[in-house]
Amino acid sequence: MNQVVVIGGGWSGIAAAVTARNAGAEVTLLEKTDMLLGLGNVGGIMRNNGRYTAAEENIALGADEIFALTDRLSRHVNVDFPGHAHASLYDVIKMEPAVRRMLEEKGVRIMTIARAIDVVLDSTGKTLKALSLADGRTVEGDVFVETTGSTGPMGNCLAYGNGCSMCVLRCPAFGPRVSLTQKAGLVDIIGRRKGGAFGAFSGSGKLAKESLSEEIQQQLNETGVAVIPLPAELIAPEKLDLKVCQQYALEEFAENVILLDTGHAKIMTPFFPLEKLRRIPGFEDARYIDPYAGGKGNSIRYLSVAERDNSMHVRGLENMLCGGEKSGLFVGHTEAISTGSLAGHNAVRWLKGLQPLELPDQLAIGDLISYANESLKTEDGLYTRYTFAGAEFFRRMKERGLYTTDSQEIRQRVKRAGLENIYREKILH
Ligand SMILES: Cc1cc2nc3c(=O)[nH]c(=O)nc-3n(C[C@H](O)[C@H](O)[C@H](O)COP(=O)(O)OP(=O)(O)OC[C@H]3O[C@@H](n4cnc5c(N)ncnc54)[C@H](O)[C@@H]3O)c2cc1C
Structure with missing residues (x-):
């Protein structure tokens, strides 16, 4: 009842x-x-x-x-x-x-x-x-x-x-x-x-915080946020169109890697190929922990x-x-x-x-x-x-x-x- x-x-x-x-x-x-x-x-x-x-x-x-x-x-x-x-x-x-x-x-x-x-x-x-x-x-x-x-x-x-x-x-x-x-x-x-495609890609992933440079880790722990400019060859503005999260479809999100500290390092982009990600200073050892295929795609x-x-x-x-x-x-x-x-x-x-x-x-x-x-x-x-x-x-x-x-x-x-x-x-x- x-x-x-x-x-x-x-x-x-x-x-x-x-x-x-x-x-x-x-x-x-x-x-x-x-x-x-x-x-x-x-x-x-x-x-x-x-x-x-x-x-x-x-x-x-x-x-x-x-x-x-x-x-x-x-x-x-x-x-x-x-x-x-x-x-x-x-x-x-x-x-x-x-x-x-x-x-x-x-x-x-x-x-x-x-x-x-x-x-x-x-x-x-x-x-x-x-x-x-x-x-x-x-x-x-x-x-x-x-x-x-x-x-x-x-x-x-x-x-x-x-x-x-x-x-x-x-x-x-x-x-x-x-x-x-x-x-x-x-x-x-x-x-x-x-x-016109169906659905949308989830707009973020998680990196293991420990896989990032000491400097980035410290910034995240102290302030909760790190905005790291992308080298010019890695900027891909077309990716903004893929995102579920239209609130993050702003230029800053295409021109920078934006990280937030939620226990892990939340990366505010739908997916970022791992090899390219590792070309960014401080990300040389970066590793995805969510989703596991985060370098290739998202849900x-x-x-x-x-x-x-x-x-x-x-x-x-x-x-x-x-x-x-x-x-x-x-x-x-x-x-x-x-x-x-x-x-x-x-x-x-x-x-x-x-x-x-x-x-x-x-x-x-x-x-x-x-x-x-x-x-x-x-x-x-x-x-x-x-x-x-x-x-x-x-x-x-x-x-x-x-x-x-x-x-x-x-x-x-x-x-x-x-x-x-x-x-x-x-x-x-
Ligand atoms: C990677 C990522 C990061 C995000 N970050 C944020 C953020 O920082 N802040 C924010 O506000 N939003 C964020 N969002 C969006 C937000 O998480 C979702 O919009 C919201 O949490 C959806 O909640 P929900 O309960 O509708 O669905 P879900 O969270 O999808 O929950 C549905 C649940 O139903 C279960 N389920 C499905 N089918 C069945 C079934 N047949 N029987 C039993 N159980 C079933 C699933 O396992 C799941 O647990 C993020 C989304 C993603 C993917």
């Missing part, structure tokens, strides 16, 4: 599990690999540009626990790098176990190495009853939240990228991502990149977006919601947490028979959710990525007066909308 099943243990699934649990549901979180956090294991950048505003909105809405963790485990705060201000960089090595402990303490049932491969529908074909797992088990639920992301499976990285990049999701070992909405008979929306994303409404309900299914990259061409942890939190909360409202919550567009989160949805209906919208951190949507935030780092003002906005701590309200007792 009152069982919410979340499929996919990345940031959006984690956030959905937290808000659903806080609203009083029994929650099961399924993750195909042996680790939670998904792409959050290789990211780390929070609070840059408009993500600051969105983080504070989430906190005021009552989705504060995750941000308390990411703030506490930040190696650096208030970091500026080209095109980005006041970033926090969380430690990607410490984050996953900390998140897992937090969920366990809340009473979320976590199932890892639990890959959902199919849906069991009722006779109407519109309501999910259960999920079939790859190992033959069945998981029943009353309402489902799909947060399986959009990375892989290997076939997509082969067809639309440079092959399996051996990323943190480890499809060869744990099995491919499965789109449950597609299994339920719906058609997923597919993102495009410049030139392909954005081939699996569900059609949804602004309350995160999947169109065409009665009891399925979605969040994160599954719910739009969103880039980012904060974006995944924002959409996942709303989806988890609305899953419990659905159980109780309440009207779903939609966030108003006076809040950056509400505006992102509805704007991305509207834009997806246009051809151009399929080429855009939506993030608080830059590019089109951050410009829009500034134009609409939504961007601020004044936490008090943000709390007032949420209060004026009548939504302060809404995610903390217990709906089921």
Whole structure:
């Protein structure tokens, strides 16, 4: 009874599990690999540009626990790098176990190495009853939240990228991502990149910090950031078009190697051939640790977006919601947490028979959710990525007066909308 099943243990699934649990549901979180956090294991950048505003909105809405963790485990705060201000960089090595402990303490049932491969529908074909797992088990639920992301499976990285990049999701070992909405008979929306190709390359990698010169290591440890000019023959501006992360498609990212300290040295480029990388002073011994094929390619994303409404309900299914990259061409942890939190909360409202919550567009989160949805209906919208951190949507935030780092003002906005701590309200007792 009152069982919410979340499929996919990345940031959006984690956030959905937290808000659903806080609203009083029994929650099961399924993750195909042996680790939670998904792409959050290789990211780390929070609070840059408009993500600051969105983080504070989430906190005021009552989705504060995750941000308390990411703030506490930040190696650096208030970091500026080209095109980005006041970033926090969380430690990607410490984050996953900390998140897992937090969920366990809340009473979320976590199932890892639990890959959902199919849906069991009722006779109407519109309501999910259960999920079939790859190992033959069945998981029943009353309402489902799909947060399986959009990375892989290997076939997509082969067809639309440079092959399996051996990323943190480890499809060869744990099995491919499965789109449950597609299994339920719906058609997923597919993102495009410049030139019309499907999907987009993930925009960064990780180098072993110890493989870089002492000088670079010291700079990273002390300031969190190192901007190293590229020799002229290594500048490749065309690579900016490949990137998922349009917020980093700036000249500075083509003319320099930009490194950030997230425990490893995060290199802000989609892939950089190792031989060329080692020609840069200080990188003579450089080595990729994520993805393993980082010198050749990176993972392909954005081939699996569900059609949804602004309350995160999947169109065409009665009891399925979605969040994160599954719910739009969103880039980012904060974006995944924002959409996942709303989806988890609305899953419990659905159980109780309440009207779903939609966030108003006076809040950056509400505006992102509805704007991305509207834009997806246009051809151009399929080429855009939506993030608080830059590019089109951050410009829009500034134009609409939504961007601020004044936490008090943000709390007032949420209060004026009548939504302060809404995610903390217990709906089921
Ligand atoms: C290399 C890289 C660096 C990045 N750096 C940053 C950064 O610094 N800051 C930032 O804000 N954003 C960053 N991003 C983007 C950000 O990580 C993602 O947009 C966001 O974390 C996506 O979260 P998600 O929960 O939607 O999806 P995911 O993180 O992809 O999570 C989906 C989860 O579902 C699981 N899954 C899939 N299919 C199934 C199934 N059938 N059954 C069970 N489980 C399943 C997957 O294993 C995975 O754990 C980065 C992305 C990449 C690839």
